[in-house]
Structures are given as structure tokens and as C-alpha cells.
Amino acid sequence: MSEVDDRIARVAFGPDGLVPAIVQQWDTREVLMLAWMDAEALRRTLTSGRVTYWSRSRREYWRKGDTSGHIQIVKGAKLDCDGDVVLLEIDQIGPACHTNTRTCFDSDTSRPEVGDRDLHPVVG
Structure with a gap:
């Protein structure tokens, strides 16, 4: 078994065969951003140096940047402690989001509505 196959074997894919990335x-x-991968998308990502995802809506693979030019170059990949989430460390060329923004997480910022007392509960 190759090192890539060994790493993929440790991933706890969901019942649909996907893992969030x-x-x-x-x-x-x-x-x-957050996207989805199956074992083949992860294999392609780890062996090519470019990120490939599984599109749940189109039901097909897509390699980030093939149509937009906004490629993602893989710098590293990690599993969380449960093995059910992949963290891709990448070098993003151009915007990451399909809305042409740097990140998919910049449209609405919310802060919790709690006071200081809620942040430091009394223990005892």
C-alpha cells in the first residue's frame, strides 16, 4: 500500500462516501472555503498537487481553477482527531469563492450576544 493509500484509509468518510474539506x-x-471530497478526489489531490473536489450538485469531480484560473496548490493536508474532516493547506491563486471573493466566509459577520458573565461561568 502506498503512503497516499495509507492516508486515505485513515479517513472516516460519511455514509455518502464523502468527507468535508x-x-x-x-x-x-x-x-x-469548505467543499466535499470522496476517496478518489482526495487521491487526486494528494498525488497531483492541485485540489480536486466532488460536486454534490453536479455529481462529478472538479479541479479548482480549471475554468476560472483560480487554482489551489496543495501545501499540506491533515486529518482532524476523529478522521472525519480534512484540512487542506493550500496556496490560493486568485479568489477562492465562486462569487469571485477571496473567501466564502466574508458575506455576513456575526458576534455572539453575550455579556462577560456568560463567558466566565461561576464554578463551584
Whole structure:
């Protein structure tokens, strides 16, 4: 078994055969997007150096940047402690979001409506 196959075997894919992939700019740690991968998309990503995803709506593979030119170059990949989420550390060329923005997480910012007392519960 290759090193890539060994890494893929450790992933806890969901019942649909998919795992969420959080995409992060490798040097700034900015979270850019979330997408889905199956074992083949992850294999293509780890062996090609470019990120491939599984489109749940189109039911097909798509390699980020093939039509837009906004490619993602793989710098690293990690599994979370349960093995059910992949963190892709990438170098994003151009916008990451399909709306042509840098990140998919910039449209609505909310802060919790809690006071200081709610943040520091009394223990005892």
C-alpha cells in the first residue's frame, strides 16, 4: 500500500462516501472555503498537487481553477482527531469563492450576544 493509500484509509468518510474539506491559505491561515471530497478526489489531490473536489450538485469531480484560473496548490493536508474532516493547506491563486471573493466566509459577520458573565461561568 502506498503512503497516499495509507492516508486515505485513515479517513472516516460519511455514509455518502464523502468527507468535508476545510480549505485554508497555508501562510496566513485564512479559512477560504469548505467543499466535499470522496476517496478518489482526495487521491487526486494528494498525488497531483492541485485540489480536486466532488460536486454534490453536479455529481462529478472538479479541479479548482480549471475554468476560472483560480487554482489551489496543495501545501499540506491533515486529518482532524476523529478522521472525519480534512484540512487542506493550500496556496490560493486568485479568489477562492465562486462569487469571485477571496473567501466564502466574508458575506455576513456575526458576534455572539453575550455579556462577560456568560463567558466566565461561576464554578463551584
